[in-house]
Amino acid sequence: MCGIAGIIADNARNYQEALKKMTDSLAHRGPDAAHTEYYENAALGHRRLSIIDLSENGKQPMFSGTRNECIVLNGEIYGYQSIKTDYSDYPYQGSSDTEVILAMYQRKQEKLIHDLPGMFAFAIWNDEKQELFCARDRFGEKPFFYAIGSNNEFIFASEIKSILASGLIRPKVNKEALSHYLQYGYVSTYHSIYENIHTLPPAHQLIWKDGSFSVSRYYSLPQKDRVVSLSDAKEEFTYLLKKAVRKQLVADVEVGSFLSGGLDSSSIVALVAEFLPNQTTISFGYDHKDSELKYAKEIADKYKTNHIEINEQKKDLSASLLQVTPFLDEPFADRSFIPHYEICKAAGENLTVVLSGDAGDELFGGYNFYQIENQLRNHFSYKNIIAQFGMKLYHKMKETSFITQKNIRHKNILDFHQNFVRNTFSKEERNRLGIFENYQQPYSFTPDPDSLNDIMRVDLEKFVPGNMMVKSDRMAMANSLEVRTPFLDVDFAEFCIQLPEQLKLDNSHDKIILRESMQSYWTETIRNRNKQGFGMSVESWFEEESLMTLSNDLLKDRNQKIFDYIDFSSAQKFLNKDHKHWNLLQLSLWAHNNQTVL
Numbered sequence: 001m002c003g004i005a006g007i008i009a010d011n012a013r014n015y016q017e018a019l020k021k022m023t024d025s026l027a028h029r030g031p032d033a034a035h036t037e038y039y040e041n042a043a044l045g046h047r048r049l050s051i052i053d054l055s056e057n058g059k060q061p062m063f064s065g066t067r068n069e070c071i072v073l074n075g076e077i078y079g080y081q082s083i084k085t086d087y088s089d090y091p092y093q094g095s096s097d098t099e100v101i102l103a104m105y106q107r108k109q110e111k112l113i114h115d116l117p118g119m120f121a122f123a124i125w126n127d128e129k130q131e132l133f134c135a136r137d138r139f140g141e142k143p144f145f146y147a148i149g150s151n152n153e154f155i156f157a158s159e160i161k162s163i164l165a166s167g168l169i170r171p172k173v174n175k176e177a178l179s180h181y182l183q184y185g186y187v188s189t190y191h192s193i194y195e196n197i198h199t200l201p202p203a204h205q206l207i208w209k210d211g212s213f214s215v216s217r218y219y220s221l222p223q224k225d226r227v228v229s230l231s232d233a234k235e236e237f238t239y240l241l242k243k244a245v246r247k248q249l250v251a252d253v254e255v256g257s258f259l260s261g262g263l264d265s266s267s268i269v270a271l272v273a274e275f276l277p278n279q280t281t282i283s284f285g286y287d288h289k290d291s292e293l294k295y296a297k298e299i300a301d302k303y304k305t306n307h308i309e310i311n312e313q314k315k316d317l318s319a320s321l322l323q324v325t326p327f328l329d330e331p332f333a334d335r336s337f338i339p340h341y342e343i344c345k346a347a348g349e350n351l352t353v354v355l356s357g358d359a360g361d362e363l364f365g366g367y368n369f370y371q372i373e374n375q376l377r378n379h380f381s382y383k384n385i386i387a388q389f390g391m392k393l394y395h396k397m398k399e400t401s402f403i404t405q406k407n408i409r410h411k412n413i414l415d416f417h418q419n420f421v422r423n424t425f426s427k428e429e430r431n432r433l434g435i436f437e438n439y440q441q442p443y444s445f446t447p448d449p450d451s452l453n454d455i456m457r458v459d460l461e462k463f464v465p466g467n468m469m470v471k472s473d474r475m476a477m478a479n480s481l482e483v484r485t486p487f488l489d490v491d492f493a494e495f496c497i498q499l500p501e502q503l504k505l506d507n508s509h510d511k512i513i514l515r516e517s518m519q520s521y522w523t524e525t526i527r528n529r530n531k532q533g534f535g536m537s538v539e540s541w542f543e544e545e546s547l548m549t550l551s552n553d554l555l556k557d558r559n560q561k562i563f564d565y566i567d568f569s570s571a572q573k574f575l576n577k578d579h580k581h582w583n584l585l586q587l588s589l590w591a592h593n594n595q596t597v598l
Contacts, residue, residue, distance in 0.1 A: 002060065003029030003047040003477075004072040005162050006123055008132050008154040008208055012043040015153070018166045019045045022157055025165040028327070029074070029158060029477045037061040037070055042125040042132070046072045049480055051251050051352060057094025064102045065091040068128050071105075073098045074158050075120030075142045076484065078247040083115070105133070113205055113218050117490055121200070123156055132208040138219045139359070139488045140189055140202030140465025143473060147197045154208050159474075160329040163197055164597050171597055172196050173565060176439040177330075182425040185333035185583055189466040190441045193330040193590070202465045203444065220444035221457050226498040230516060233503055236495060237517045244489030245271045248355060256280035256351040258343065258483075259307070261295025263514055263522070263529065264357030264366075268486055270521035272355065273303040280351060281305040284343035285312065298523045310346040312339075317541055318550035321589060327478040331590040333424070333583045334471055335538055341475045348479035358468055359487045362459045363496040364511040365504030369421045370452060372403075373413040374507060377450055381407045412449035417458065424583045429574070434567040452501045460497070464488075542577035551575070554588035561591035561598060 003026030007015045016036070023034050023045040030047025037044050046060040061072050077083070080097035083104070090103035097118075104112035105124055110133050119141035123134040134156065136144045146156040149168035157163050164171065174195035180188045192199050200206055203219040228236075245268065249255050257269045259281040272279050281300050285293035293309055300307035317338075324341045325332075347354050361367050381387040381404055388408050391400055395408075410416040418440065419426075427438055443461050447454040476483040487493065496513070503513045519527050541547055554560050555575055558568040562584075574580040591598065 002049055002072075002074045003027075003158040003162070004060075004074045004121065004123065005045040005157040006072060006125075006132075006155070007043045007149075007166065007168070008041065008125070009043075009149070009151065010041055012041050013038050015043050015166075018168060019043045021165040021167065022162045023047055025162045026158055028480060031480050033059060035059055035061060037063070039070070039125060039127050041130060042070075042127070044070055044072050044123070044125060049352065049482060051076070051253055051482060052096050054252050055094060058096040058098070060098060062096075062098050062102065064106060065093075066106075069102055069105060069124055069126055071098060071102055071122055071124045073101065073120060073122040075118060075122070075137065076248075076482070077101065077116065077118040077120065078244075078250070078489065079117055081250070109133075110135075110205060110207065119484070119488070121158065130209065132206075132213075134200060134206040134208075135218070136200045136202055136204060138203045138490055139460065139485075139493070140469050141473070141485060141488060143470075144200040145192060145197055146200065146206070152211055154213065160192055160194070160197055161326075169196060173598065175435065175565075176437045178565060179430055179435045179437040180439045180441075181331050181333070181587065182430050182433065182435060182583065183423055183427075184466075185422070185424055185579075185586075186467040186470065187330045187332075188439060188441045189462065191439075202461070217444060221460065222494050222498050223445045223457075224498065225453055225500050228499065228503075230503060230513075233499060233513055234517045237513055240489070240492040240495050241267070241486065241517075242271055242274070244486040244492045245355070246275050247489065248484045248486050249275055251353050253352045254280065255353045255355065255484075256282060256347065257305075257355045258347070258357065259283050259296045259299060259305075260357070261292040261297075261299060261526065261529075262357065263511060263518070263526065264360035264487070265296075266299045266357075266522055266526050267360075267514065267518045268355050268357050269299055269303060269305065270518070273305075277304075279303070279305050280308065282308045282310065282343060282347045282350075282354065284310040284339055284346070295526060295529065298525055302523055308346065308350065310343055312342075316546050317544050318546040321547075321550065324475075324478070325586070325589045326593050327474050328470070328590070329474075330470075331587045332467075332470065333579075333586045334467055335541075335582065337471050337475060340471055341478060344476045344479045344481050344483075348476075348481040351481070353482045353484065354476075356472065356483050356485050357487065358472060358483075358485045359460070359464055359493075360511070360514065362456050362464055363487055363493060364514045365452070365456065365501070366511045366514075368510075369417070370455070370505055371507060371510060373417060373455060374452060374505065375403055376407055376410075376416060377413050377452075378507070379403050379407055383407075383412065383450075413452070414447055414449035414455060414458070417455050422463070424579055425574075429580075432567070432570045433574075434570070435565075452505070453497075453499075456504075457497060460493075538579055538582045539577055542581065551581070551585050554592055555584060560588060561595040562588040564598070565591070 005022040077097035087103035121144035171194035177191040283296035
């Protein structure tokens with residue numbers, strides 16, 4: 001895992017100072033080494049976190065055998081050893097996965113991307129063609145940002161702060177991205193918070209040549225559901241997941257696992273145990289009755305892991321926010337990023353690589369709102385104009401059920417999902433704050449508004465890269481830690497995406513395929529567990545005096561930078577120690593942290 005940076009411009013050596021500032025700003029992503037390489041019109045930089053081929057042969061930027069091509073890579077290519085045998089004619093100098101991409105590029109050029117597994121963001125400079133080829137992995141596990149400088153320089157990096165550090169661009173806030181943040185609590189994976197700093201979306205590639213560039217999608221989610229029995233599905237599910245876990249254990253350093261005690265992480269730990277005895281597991285828990293530590297310990301004991309428990313230390317929350325939010329670069333309101341930072345910090349003291357159970361809910365149907373959406377579409381009033389008219393009249397006399405009310409308000413379950421689930425500020429509320437833009441990202445498919453599977457596909461292209469992977473990458477990299485996600489192995493994920501809905505959930509059961517396939521690997525207590533959130537409630541956090549002091553400093557002073565973008569008077573009406581308040585506090589922290597560049 002690493003940080004990458006580059007500047008494509010005439011007389012690239014003139015940008016040595018700018019490139020050094022860029023790579024220095026990424027030191028947390030790669031504390032082991034820093035290197036730069038220059039062509040006449042390309043400057044490439046890299047910060048290294050050594051995981052595979054710890055020797056000098058694994059360092060980046062990495063030249064091809066001809067030195068015509070040079071690559072900088074952030075990520076891991078799983079199963080690269082078998083790919084390497086297909087390109088055995090290449091003159092390898094080391095044993096890293098990075099060099100395999102160069103071998104593939106020399107034979108296939110940009111078409112290599114269709115055969116490349118793993119999590120990655122990379123850039124390859126082809127000096128003969130004077131062309132830069134960049135790509136980002138299918139599910140957005142690794143970030144890639146780019147911008148055009150004032151002298152038409154093409155600038156790219158792993159993080160926004162690195163592009164800003166170049167000094168070649170003055171950022172301008174993106175109102176569409178701001179609207180999306182206020183609605184959902186994170187910036188869309190198709191935007192950055194700045195309109196003149198762009199993100200390369202997941203599953204996209206970029207080619208720069210002759211002063212201009214093009215961006216195109218190279219991968220789309222499979223759109224058709226399979227017809228498969230439960231017994232056949234269980235067998236294939238277990239086979240593919242074991243294969244994914246085994247590939248992601250490859251490293252020249254120790255690989256551990258996050259263990260929450262939930263179904264997903266317990267499954268990963270159980271399968272790791274088949275290949276890696278005495279694995280290290282790490283759990284984070286709050287000191288209250290709902291702590292998950294007891295569940296994690298059950299699995300740790302079952303598989304005899306080297307188990308590390310991180311108990312919540314009572315800290316000044318405002319101090320934690322001021323420490324952690326600068327790593328995010330953008331406003332981000334997911335309330336679990338602070339505990340995620342803490343578990344990554346503890347993991348980073350013992351390990352360089354950990355496996356995570358992220359994305360299981362989106363693949364197996366694990367969220368409670370999926371079941372609610374199933375109930376919505378099976379209700380007699382769903383898309384029934386006459387029934388809904390009658391229920392509107394009835395509601396004036398007597399309270400109706402939640403399901404009835406939402407069916408009246410939303411035209412279908414996709415509309416409910418997009419405009420109620422995980423929503424913070426409604427369109428009307430955003431308008432009151434002075435934000436009139438309304439952005440919805442595109443997808444690689446046309447969602448069926450009545451399909452639960454398509455709603456899960458929407459989450460895989462929207463929430464997973466925009467929220468989950470941002471949190472995972474930034475909090476891990478802040479602590480020089482690589483996090484791998486076996487559930488997002490492309491073969492396994494595609495299989496799960498195409499499973500029929502009835503193998504994922506019904507009105508009374510969730511994660512059916514996972515429960516049926518993995519129950520023998522769990523303890524009895526784990527088998528009977530329901531999903532549990534990560535962390536304390538926002539409302540309880542606002543009981544802390546220090547947090548309210550920070551909030552008052554940032555949100556009750558009309559001279560704060562946040563009020564360059566939203567209306568001060570309207571914002572005061574949303575400071576009610578709830579999720580809206582938390583959303584605005586994170587926005588104000590971002591503006592405060594970045595006021596020198598805005």
